[in-house]
Amino acid sequence: MDFLExxxxxxxxxxxxxxxxxYLRCQTGDIxxxxxxxxAGKTSLMKIIFGSLNAQNQSVRFNxxxxxxxxxxxxxxxxxxxxxFAMGYFSFYDLIQAFGLENRVDEFREIEEIRKNxxxxxxxxxxxxxxxxEIVTILYTNNSFVILDEPFSHLSPLLVEKxxxxxxxxAKFKGIILSDHKxxxxxxxxxKYYLLSSGTLREIEGEKxxxxxxxxASLT
Amino acid sequence: xxKLADKKMVFVRKWLxxxxxxxxxxxxxxxxxxxxxxxxxxxxxxxxxxxxxxLKIFGFITTATIYxxxxxxxxxxxxxxxxxxxxxxxSAFLIDACLTFLALILSxxxxxxxx
Numbered sequence: 001m002d003f004l005e006x007x008x009x010x011x012x013x014x015x016x017x018x019x020x021x022x023y024l025r026c027q028t029g030d031i032x033x034x035x036x037x038x039x040a041g042k043t044s045l046m047k048i049i050f051g052s053l054n055a056q057n058q059s060v061r062f063n064x065x066x067x068x069x070x071x072x073x074x075x076x077x078x079x080x081x082x083x084x085f086a087m088g089y090f091s092f093y094d095l096i097q098a099f100g101l102e103n104r105v106d107e108f109r110e111i112e113e114i115r116k117n118x119x120x121x122x123x124x125x126x127x128x129x130x131x132x133x134e135i136v137t138i139l140y141t142n143n144s145f146v147i148l149d150e151p152f153s154h155l156s157p158l159l160v161e162k163x164x165x166x167x168x169x170x171a172k173f174k175g176i177i178l179s180d181h182k183x184x185x186x187x188x189x190x191x192k193y194y195l196l197s198s199g200t201l202r203e204i205e206g207e208k209x210x211x212x213x214x215x216x217a218s219l220t
Numbered sequence: 221x222x223k224l225a226d227k228k229m230v231f232v233r234k235w236l237x238x239x240x241x242x243x244x245x246x247x248x249x250x251x252x253x254x255x256x257x258x259x260x261x262x263x264x265x266x267x268x269x270x271x272x273x274x275l276k277i278f279g280f281i282t283t284a285t286i287y288x289x290x291x292x293x294x295x296x297x298x299x300x301x302x303x304x305x306x307x308x309x310x311s312a313f314l315i316d317a318c319l320t321f322l323a324l325i326l327s328x329x330x331x332x333x334x335x
Binding site for chain 1 (some may be wrong): 231
């Protein structure tokens with residue numbers, strides 16, 4: 001079982017403290033949900049964990065070993081950024097081939113939207129289908145942890161429903177950290193949820209806590 | 221031992237694929253400077269080495285700057301292959317330098333053969 005520990009994360013931008021003394025632990029089997037308002041620092045935190053952003057102070061440990069840029073540790077982590085990462089000239093097949101997943105193509109074909117667009121260039125696809133393909137690629141890549149930044153944005157409810165079993169299936173073999181504004185979906189997928197507000201990370205129990213901390217107006 | 225060898229193979233595979241895509245993208249921007257380098261070399265011969273050197277440095281910095289600002293989000297693709305921005309540009313620079321050197325030798329041979 002692999003584990004990832006992040007602590008003492010302090011990040012400030014132009015004098016504003018964005019993240020303050022953050023601690024987070026994730027291990028194989030965990031699906032950790034990060035919630036927070038726009039600008040709360042969710043993306044920054046995920047980038048710090050991944051290693052593409054340096055905080056003023058940070059400690060990221062993979063299986064107990066300190067690492068400065070986690071993405072450089074072989075087999076450790078993959079990251080799905082908010083705005084996508086795949087070049088327009090890639091088809092889904094090219095992408096999974098680059099990530100060494102071509103032997104799983106039959107599994108991916110089970111998703112209708114993928115089967116129909118397997119060899120279409122990303123630049124010719126709708127934003128939702130492109131997003132789905134990127135998520136599936138990152139999710140299935142052979143690494144211990146996956147970070148998904150807003151995986152459900154751009155996806156229709158039907159695609160979100162199709163994606164959730166894949167996230168749960170992959171969580172049997174890896175730890176997943178995801179963030180999204182669709183908090184009900186996040187809460188239905190994850191087994192741990194955290195709310196990032198005023199620079200601090202709080203573990204929350206349920207929707208009531210979200211209302212208590214002002215993330216949602218009231219329970220509906 | 222076998223596991224370590226497997227890990228090394230995965231590392232090499234990832235590095236080659238990641239660098240391959242980066243260089244393919246980057247070269248498209250950088251080719252024009254290589255073309256001018258060949259032109260200067262054929263005109264001036266070995267006396268033009270210093271011009272070629274500075275032209276390539278200028279070309280590299282220009283294309284690297286354009287690439288960095290225009291295709292910033294795609295760096296995550298390469299990070300997912302374990303490559304940092306610094307590694308990408310340093311490796312691209314070294315590969316480009318070797319290819320330019322080979323291109324100069326080859327174009328000189330072709331030039332001498334034709335004329």
